[in-house]
Amino acid sequence: MARICPICGKKYKNGWTLTKLRGKYNPTKKVRKYPNLQWAKVPLDIQKEEFKPFAGKRVKICTQCIKTLEKLS
Numbered sequence: 001m002a003r004i005c006p007i008c009g010k011k012y013k014n015g016w017t018l019t020k021l022r023g024k025y026n027p028t029k030k031v032r033k034y035p036n037l038q039w040a041k042v043p044l045d046i047q048k049e050e051f052k053p054f055a056g057k058r059v060k061i062c063t064q065c066i067k068t069l070e071k072l073s
Contacts (some may be wrong), residue, residue: 003034005062007050010035035062040069048072 004011012034016027037060044056051069061069 003037005035005037005065006059007054007061007065010062010064020051021033037062038066040066046072 002011012032015031015033017029017031018025019028020026026050034059039058040061041058042061046052046055046069048068051072060070
């Protein structure tokens with residue numbers, strides 16, 4: 001299973017880790033920052049179009065989508 005939210009399509013972002021050396025920051029290596037995916041159950045009576053294909057299922061979705069689900073319930 002990929003680390004992508006199936007509802008909103010959120011995926012990794014590239015970044016740098018910075019190391020301070022003699023008063024200057026040096027970009028040393030690339031880092032992938034992944035979204036916070038959690039298991040959640042989507043209710044059957046959901047009205048929003050993005051959530052309808054997953055109605056009644058347990059899926060791994062990002063925390064922003066979980067917050068949206070809580071507002072709609």
